[in-house]
Amino acid sequence: xxxxxxxxxxxxxxxxxxxxxxxxxxxxxxxxxxxxxxxxxxxxxxxxxxxxxxxxxxxxxxxxxxxxxxxxxxxxxxxxxxxxxxxxxxxxxxxxxxxxxxxxxxxxxxxxxxxxxxxxxxxxxxxxxxxxxxxxxxxxxxxxxxxxxxxxxxxxxxxxxxxxxxxxxxxxxxxxxxxxxxxxxxxxxxxxxxxxxxxxxxxxxxxxxxxxxxxxxxxxxxxxxxxxxxxxxxxxxxxxxxxxxxxxxxxxxxxxxxxxxxxxxxxxxxxxxxxxxxxxxxxxxxxxxxxxxxxxxxxxxxxxxxxxxxxxxxxxxxxxxxxxxxxxxxxxxxxxxxxxxxxxxxxxxxxxxxxxxxxxxxxxx
Amino acid sequence: xxxxxxxxxxxxxxxxxxxxxxxxxxxxxxxxxxxxxxxxxxxxxxxxxxxxxxxxxxxxxxxxxxxxxxxxxxxxxxxxxxxxxxxxxxxxxxxxxxxxxxxxxxxxxxxxxxxxxxxxxxxxxxxxxxxxxxxxxxxxxxxxxxxxxxxxxxxxxxxxxxxxxxxxxxxxxxxxxxxxxxxxxxxxxxxxxxxxxxxxxxxxxxxxxxxxxxxxxxxxxxxxxxxxxxxxxxxxxxxxxxxxxxxxxxxxxxxxxxxxxxxxxxxxxxxxxxxxxxxxxxxxxxxxxxxxxxxxxxxxxxxxxxxxxxxxxxxxxxxxxxxxxxxxxxxxxxxxxxxxxxxxxxxxxxxxxxxxxxxxxxxxxxxxxxxxxxxxxxxxxxxxxxxxxxxxxxxxxxxxxxxxxxxxxxxxxxxxxxxxxxxxxxxxxxxxxxxxxxxxxxx
Numbered sequence: 001x002x003x004x005x006x007x008x009x010x011x012x013x014x015x016x017x018x019x020x021x022x023x024x025x026x027x028x029x030x031x032x033x034x035x036x037x038x039x040x041x042x043x044x045x046x047x048x049x050x051x052x053x054x055x056x057x058x059x060x061x062x063x064x065x066x067x068x069x070x071x072x073x074x075x076x077x078x079x080x081x082x083x084x085x086x087x088x089x090x091x092x093x094x095x096x097x098x099x100x101x102x103x104x105x106x107x108x109x110x111x112x113x114x115x116x117x118x119x120x121x122x123x124x125x126x127x128x129x130x131x132x133x134x135x136x137x138x139x140x141x142x143x144x145x146x147x148x149x150x151x152x153x154x155x156x157x158x159x160x161x162x163x164x165x166x167x168x169x170x171x172x173x174x175x176x177x178x179x180x181x182x183x184x185x186x187x188x189x190x191x192x193x194x195x196x197x198x199x200x201x202x203x204x205x206x207x208x209x210x211x212x213x214x215x216x217x218x219x220x221x222x223x224x225x226x227x228x229x230x231x232x233x234x235x236x237x238x239x240x241x242x243x244x245x246x247x248x249x250x251x252x253x254x255x256x257x258x259x260x261x262x263x264x265x266x267x268x269x270x271x272x273x274x275x276x277x278x279x280x281x282x283x284x285x286x287x288x289x290x291x292x293x294x295x296x297x298x299x300x301x302x303x304x305x306x307x308x309x310x311x312x313x314x315x316x317x318x319x320x321x322x323x324x325x326x327x328x329x330x331x332x333x334x335x336x337x338x339x340x341x342x343x344x345x346x347x348x349x350x351x352x353x354x355x356x357x358x359x360x361x362x363x364x365x
Numbered sequence: 366x367x368x369x370x371x372x373x374x375x376x377x378x379x380x381x382x383x384x385x386x387x388x389x390x391x392x393x394x395x396x397x398x399x400x401x402x403x404x405x406x407x408x409x410x411x412x413x414x415x416x417x418x419x420x421x422x423x424x425x426x427x428x429x430x431x432x433x434x435x436x437x438x439x440x441x442x443x444x445x446x447x448x449x450x451x452x453x454x455x456x457x458x459x460x461x462x463x464x465x466x467x468x469x470x471x472x473x474x475x476x477x478x479x480x481x482x483x484x485x486x487x488x489x490x491x492x493x494x495x496x497x498x499x500x501x502x503x504x505x506x507x508x509x510x511x512x513x514x515x516x517x518x519x520x521x522x523x524x525x526x527x528x529x530x531x532x533x534x535x536x537x538x539x540x541x542x543x544x545x546x547x548x549x550x551x552x553x554x555x556x557x558x559x560x561x562x563x564x565x566x567x568x569x570x571x572x573x574x575x576x577x578x579x580x581x582x583x584x585x586x587x588x589x590x591x592x593x594x595x596x597x598x599x600x601x602x603x604x605x606x607x608x609x610x611x612x613x614x615x616x617x618x619x620x621x622x623x624x625x626x627x628x629x630x631x632x633x634x635x636x637x638x639x640x641x642x643x644x645x646x647x648x649x650x651x652x653x654x655x656x657x658x659x660x661x662x663x664x665x666x667x668x669x670x671x672x673x674x675x676x677x678x679x680x681x682x683x684x685x686x687x688x689x690x691x692x693x694x695x696x697x698x699x700x701x702x703x704x705x706x707x708x709x710x711x712x713x714x715x716x717x718x719x720x721x722x723x724x725x726x727x728x729x730x731x732x733x734x735x736x737x738x739x740x741x742x743x744x745x746x747x748x749x750x751x752x753x754x755x756x757x758x759x760x761x762x763x764x765x766x767x768x769x770x771x772x773x774x775x776x777x778x779x780x781x782x783x784x785x786x787x788x789x790x791x792x793x794x795x796x797x798x799x800x801x802x803x804x805x806x807x808x
Contacts, residue, residue: 091619096612100620103596107546107587126609141775175776199778231781278781 035216043185043217044074044206047192048112050224052082055110058196059086061097062114062151071116072152072211098124098149102131105147105201112196115151118167118205132201133176148195153181153205154248154299155347161335166300168247171203172276172309178230179276181205183251185215187274190228198230205276207248233280235287239269242293242357245284245310247273250297250348257353266361276306284310285318292323293360299347302330327356468646471693472673473663477722479730487672488540492737498539498667499732500746502531502725505555507750508564509698515758516702527552529697532667532724533629535559537597540674544594546587552629553599564750568757569764588622588685595623595681603634605648614655617687625677626657626689629664631696636709652689664692665724668731695722768807769795 038046052058059082064071066079066089079087090097094115101111115121121128128149135143154166171179178200182188188206195202220226236251237258246254251272258268269287273280288294294314296307307328314326332346443454474487481487490498509526516524527534534555541547547556554567587594604610605628617624628648632639645651652659658680662673670692677688695718699706706715720726732738769792773784780788795802 088620091615093612093615095609096616099609099612100616103548136777137775139775144778178777278783281783 035218036222037214038185038217038222039212039214040182040185040188040206041072041074041211043188043215044192044211045076045078046222047189047196048075048078049081051193051196052078052086054224055196056086057108058110058112059088059104060112060114061088061090061101063090063092063097063116065089065114070114072208074206074211075114094120094123095127098127099131101147101149102127102135102145105132105145106135106143110146110148110196112148112150115149117156117163117208118151118153119163119165121149121151121167128171128177128201128203129174133174135176136200137176144199145201146199148192148198148202148204150192150195150204150206152208152211154207155331155336155343156208158338158340158343159336160338164336166205166298166331167203168205168276168298169300169305169309171205172279172306173304174277176201177277178202179205180230181247181273181276183210183248183272183274185217186221187228187234187272189217189221190226191230191274193227194230197227202230205248210249210252213252228274231275231278231280233274233283234272235269235283236272237268237270239267239291241267241269241291242295242360243269243271243284243287243291244295244297244353244357245271245273245307246297247276247306248299250299253348253350254297254353256350257357260350260354261357264358266357268357273306279309279313281313281317285314288314288318289321292321293357294322295327295329295353295356295360297329297348297353299331302328302333305330324360324362327360329353329356463644465646465650469649469661471661471663472669473666474669474672475666475727475731477727479727479734481668481731487668488675490539490668490671492735494539495732495735496737498535498671499725499728499738501535501538501555501558502667502728503743503746504564504750505531505534505558506725507747508554508558508567508754511751511754511758512567513698513702520758520762523702525551525701526698527555529695529718529722529724530629530631530664531555532670532728533627533664533692533694536667536670537627537674540671541597541678542594544592545678546594546596548596548598550599550601550604550629552601564753565757565760568754568761588620593682595625595678597625597627599627599629601634602628602630602632602639602642602648603637604628605651606642614651614657614687614689618656621685622687623681623685624687625674625681626687627674628689628691629694630691631664631694633696633700633706633710635700635704636706638710647691647693649689649691657687657689659689659691661691661693664694665722665727667724667728694724765807766805 048060052060060075060078065075066084066087068089069076069079075087088097090100098113098121101113104111115124132145132147132149135145153168155164168179168181171177178195178198180191180195180202182191182204192204195204233245237255239258242261244254244258251270254268254270258270261268269291271284271287294311296310298306300306302308305328307330311326311328314322329348329352331348334346337343337346444451445454474481474485476482505527509524509528512521512524513526515521530552534553535558537553538547538556538559543560547553549556554562557567587596598613600610614626616622617626630639630648634642639647647661649659649661660673660677663669673690677690680686681688696706697715697719729738729743770788772791773788774780776784792808795806795808
């Protein structure tokens with residue numbers, strides 16, 4: 001009895017509006033025969049295709065992007081359509097083809113460099129940071145580098161420690177880079193188009209497990225001129241009781257957690273960051289000023305992570321508005337285990353997010 | 366079968382006369398070595414060897430084996446198909462030596478006293494170009510001396526001289542056109558000098574970009590553009606140890622990019638001598654390992670460098686392929702103002718190269734022998750350049766430093782909101798706590 005009263009008092013939840021929201025969310029996902037569906041893979045492929053068609057300076061380079069149709073089939077059909085001069089297969093030398101890409105960008109082309117996963121970007125990190133990110137600044141604006149580095153980031157399933165790291169925090173720290181992390185197909189299309197059109201170097205962090213996932217997609221998104229603004233987060237689900245920030249795959253988990261929380265009277269606001277750098281501090285802070293509680297979610301390592309930066313920014317700008325300490329959900333502070341049962345324990349699960357939100361609402365057990 | 370064997374023998378023998386082995390003496394620059402019979406293997410190997418990508422990726426012309434011994438005749442009719450091409454058999458187990466019997470010879474045109482070596486072939490240089498080259502070399506020397514001193518006096522923070530490498534700097538620049546994209550390392554200010562960078566501009570800013578790999582990227586773009594130009598990437602001997610060098614060379618060869626890789630082999634990478642940097646015969650031999658045509662040139666011979674680069678450029682553009690040029694020279698100065706090289710090498714050695722092997726003096730002799738330069742010109746030039754540089758330094762001393770705003774601009778194409786906020790915040794802080802901030806940052 002006490003528990004229920006405390007629950008009602010602490011979280012100011014409104015049952016009726018929660019129900020409404022719940023129905024809307026379900027409608028959007030299951031009754032999608034009216035709306036078109038598109039997988040993230042197709043979203044990325046169509047974005048690449050359209051941007052290559054619109055601008056002859058755009059070209060793709062990487063391992064297996066051409067003949068093999070892309071290691072994850074993201075560049076399927078593009079070699080046939082645009083030829084080997086614009087879809088370039090490379091030897092296994094990330095430092096090599098990243099360097100070529102940067103050199104081509106210096107000269108005025110618009111390369112899209114694919115890393116088979118961002119773990120391999122470490123082979124080329126000097127070029128990403130020293131040759132690409134810093135060039136505009138070091139040359140006083142004379143050498144711009146309109147390059148996109150894209151590929152799957154973070155954990156997949158059973159790929160082990162050397163193939164599961166999330167690089168959002170590392171690249172997110174670098175001035176001169178823009179860092180994007182799409183979640184849905186709309187995100188994938190809009191952000192990739194924006195990235196290719198952007199004059200600055202962009203690190204585009206995809207997720208292998210999201211490639212096959214389908215999302216409803218509107219006609220506006222399907223238009224070839226569609227793009228999303230870089231640096232603007234999206235409020236995926238409005239709420240009043242607690243703010244949950246997430247990016248990439250964790251957005252889906254956060255939304256599932258929000259559904260569970262709704263059943264218990266906690267109305268969570270889920271923010272899809274979409275851009276890691278520049279971080280949309282204004283949207284995050286406005287949300288926290290509304291809900292007074294914050295849970296950050298990411299798959300990557302906890303120390304110096306994206307959540308740490310979000311926490312710092314909220315403490316700096318909205319300290320008086322916080323009613324509870326910030327909860328950080330991140331991957332375990334260990335190299336990713338290979339054993340499947342332990343791997344599951346090393347990445348955030350929906351239940352972890354639910355428990356954290358409850359803790360933030362003073363409802364932990 | 367017999368006919369096939371006979372045909373193979375003919376082909377192999379034909380090729381042998383064309384092949385340059387490390388043990389043969391090289392003929393002229395544009396001789397046999399440069400004319401590789403293209404597609405000789407293609408017809409016979411096409412059906413069997415489709416392991417590779419189609420069209421441009423086919424390595425048809427580069428499939429000839431380099432013979433390292435002469436007694437293969439017994440096996441010349443035996444050949445095997447493998448991914449990558451046909452190779453002939455040998456029943457003798459022979460390891461290729463780690464070092465050739467003779468080192469790759471070095472192309473030079475002028476002797477140590479500046480006289481053309483009889484029988485040498487080189488690109489003629491007219492008076493105007495020769496004088497401009499010489500004047501630039503002297504300017505570079507004087508600029509180096511004064512800027513080095515300025516750093517010692519604490520007036521600038523850092524400098525790298527190009528002493529001893531004036532010929533490489535200027536002759537290369539002169540041999541290229543303004544369409545060619547140069548990606549310098551950090552010891553090539555002479556290239557900028559040649560291309561119009563003024564002493565005042567040098568003085569106003571210190572710079573140096575290192576990027577062997579970017580040369581390929583630019584070259585690939587030039588290739589896509591079909592431009593009559595090439596990319597030129599500079600590196601030192603030490604730089605060839607970087608993984609990037611390997612990647613750059615390999616990619617340039619595979620993608621058939623028109624880039625000239627110029628290695629300034631000056632004997633030292635800070636304190637690391639050549640013998641501790643690699644164990645190969647210098648850098649030139651690495652070219653063939655990547656399928657890249659290469660040449661070793663006397664880096665202190667202005668005319669030889671000029672000729673070699675002119676030819677390399679023409680080859681790179683006409684044939685759309687990379688070329689490697691190893692210029693042998695000596696780093697007379699310290700690595701930089703942060704180095705004192707007398708700590709790891711003898712002053713005698715440094716002095717010898719500074720005087721007896723000086724590239725500028727050597728070229729001067731040739732220019733003067735042609736009647737294009739007099740001693741009076743020398744005095745006048747040196748005085749004038751010195752005055753110009755000192756004047757430029759005086760002016761720069763009094764010129765304002767970049768304003769606070771410039772701390773935040775050009776990080777991105779447009780200044781993002783977060784940086785505008787940071788700038789605003791910084792201005793307020795500087796205003797409130799003026800005593801905590803230096804006075805040389807205009808707000």
